[in-house]
Amino acid sequence: MADVAAAPRLLDQVRDRIRVKHFSLRTEQVYLGWIRRYILFHGKRHPRDMGKAEIEAFLSHLAVDRNVTASTQNQAKAALLFLYREVLALELPWLADITQAKAPSRLPVVLTVAETRAVLDRLEGTWALVARLLYGSGLRLLEALRLRIKDVDFARGEIIVREGKGFKDRVTMLPQSVIEPLKLQMAKVHDLHALDLAAGFGEVYLPYALARKYPNAGRQWGWQYVFPSARLSVDPRSGVTRRHHADEKGMQRAMRDAVLRLGLAKPATPHTLRHSFATHLLEAGQDIRTVQELLGHADVKTTMIYTHVLNRGGRGVLSPLDR
Structure with missing residues (x-):
C-alpha cells in the first residue's frame, strides 16, 4: 500500500471525482496539490493507512512550521476531507472531530x-x-x-x-x-x-x-x-x-501599479472595488437588503460587515458628538 506508484493512481481517482462533482479547474489543482503534500509529508504512505493523527500532524505542521494563515490551513483540511469522504469513501467518526482553524474576523479595506x-x-x-x-x-x-x-x-x-x-x-x-x-x-x-x-x-x-x-x-x-x-x-x-x-493576474497587477502610482497607503486590490461598491451604496442611504441581493450574499449578516466600516451601525446611527 505504501509503494510510490500508489500516489499517481490515487491522484487520478481524486481528479476523476472532482470532475464528477463539477468542481472548477482551480479547485482541482489546489486539492491535488494539498493531497500530494500530505502524502509526501508522511513518507509516501497511502492515506488508507493513515487517519486523524496524521491529518492533525500535517495541519499542525502547516500552522507551526510553515506559518500559513487559518484560511490556507482550512483549505488543506477541506482537500483531505474530500479525499477520505469522496474518493476513499471512508465515513470515519474522527472526520468531524478535526479542529477547524479559526480565521480572524477582519474589516474589509474600503476606498473613499x-x-x-x-x-x-x-x-x-x-x-x-x-x-x-x-x-x-x-x-x-x-x-x-x-x-x-x-x-x-x-x-x-x-x-x-x-x-x-x-x-x-x-x-x-x-x-x-x-x-x-x-x-x-x-x-x-x-x-x-x-x-x-x-x-x-x-x-x-x-x-x-x-x-x-x-x-x-x-x-x-x-x-x-x-x-x-x-x-x-x-x-x-x-x-x-x-x-x-x-x-x-493582469488585473491584479494593473490595480497594484495604479495604487502605487497614486501613493495610497491602503492595501487595495481588485476586490477592494467590490467592498467600496457596497460601502458607498450604504453611505448613500441604500437599503441593506438591496445591497445584499446585488452582492449575492446568502445571509444579510455578511453584508452587515460594511455597516461596521461605516462606523454608523446597522441603522445609520450617528454619534451624539457629531449631532
Missing part, C-alpha cells in the same frame, strides 16, 4: 469615493473597464472576467452573473457610464471571434454537459467572453484549443 475615482482614472485599456464593472456593479474579479456576451442586457441595464460564489446566479446593475465602452469592447471581441472562426477555432468553454447537448454553442457569439484572453490556449482537461477569458 475620491480614492476610488483616482484609482480608476489611473487604469487604462481593458483593465480600466473591468475595474469600473467591479466598482459599478459589485462584481467579483472572476465574475467580471467570466462574463459572457449573452449575460449583458443593455435594454434592461442589467448584468446576469452566472454561477457566482456558491454556484448561484444573480442579477446586478449595469452602470450607464460603462455602456458605450462595453459596446466598443464587444465590437473588438466580435472581430477577434470572426478571425478565430476563420482560422478554425472560435470555441469557448461551456459549463457541464452543454457542449454535448449543444455541440455548436461554443462557437456562437452569445457564449463568447466579454474579456477574452489575448491568445489561444489548450484546455488542460479536454485538450481542445480555445480562447479562454483574460487572466485575473
